Amino acid sequence: MxxxxxxxxxxxxxxxxxxxxxxYRSQTRRQARRSRLTGRAAFLALVxxxxxxxxxxxxxxxxSQQNEIAEQQRLAAAARERVERLRDEKARLQDDAYVMRLAxxxxxxxxxxxxxxxxxxxxxxxxxxxxxxxxxxPWYSNVWDGVDRADARR
Numbered sequence: 001m002x003x004x005x006x007x008x009x010x011x012x013x014x015x016x017x018x019x020x021x022x023x024y025r026s027q028t029r030r031q032a033r034r035s036r037l038t039g040r041a042a043f044l045a046l047v048x049x050x051x052x053x054x055x056x057x058x059x060x061x062x063x064s065q066q067n068e069i070a071e072q073q074r075l076a077a078a079a080r081e082r083v084e085r086l087r088d089e090k091a092r093l094q095d096d097a098y099v100m101r102l103a104x105x106x107x108x109x110x111x112x113x114x115x116x117x118x119x120x121x122x123x124x125x126x127x128x129x130x131x132x133x134x135x136x137x138p139w140y141s142n143v144w145d146g147v148d149r150a151d152a153r154r
Contacts, residue, residue, distance in 0.1 A: 106139075107138075108138045108140075118138060
């Protein structure tokens with residue numbers, strides 16, 4: 001009987017050693033698999049990072065070009081609006097009554113037989129500053145003042 005016990009104990013010991021060897025082998029396999037997975041993951045991360053770096057400049061150029069296109073479209077719309085205003089002004093300038101009204105307002109012109117009056121505000125009779133010279137005066141007064149100043153320099 002002792003031999004059976006010994007053989008059972010021996011069997012249990014051998015079974016334990018075999019189990020321990022299997023566990024050790026499976027752990028080393030897992031570790032080997034993990035290390036391979038880590039290497040693959042590192043390579044994949046390197047590839048992804050290099051793709052991001054490679055695409056960064058073209059994306060920046062694309063965004064800046066889109067901004068430039070938007071700015072040019074805004075400028076083109078403003079230019080179209082200005083052209084439309086100038087066409088309207090050109091059409092108004094074809095009308096003789098409009099041109100006559102502008103001449104009366106800005107150049108103080110009168111029709112033959114009319115008498116032109118310029119009313120001077122006594123509160124505004126102060127001497128004009130250099131940057132205001134000629135503002136609010138008829139154009140012909142400014143012309144004659146310019147001729148007088150040029151004559152005085154001689």
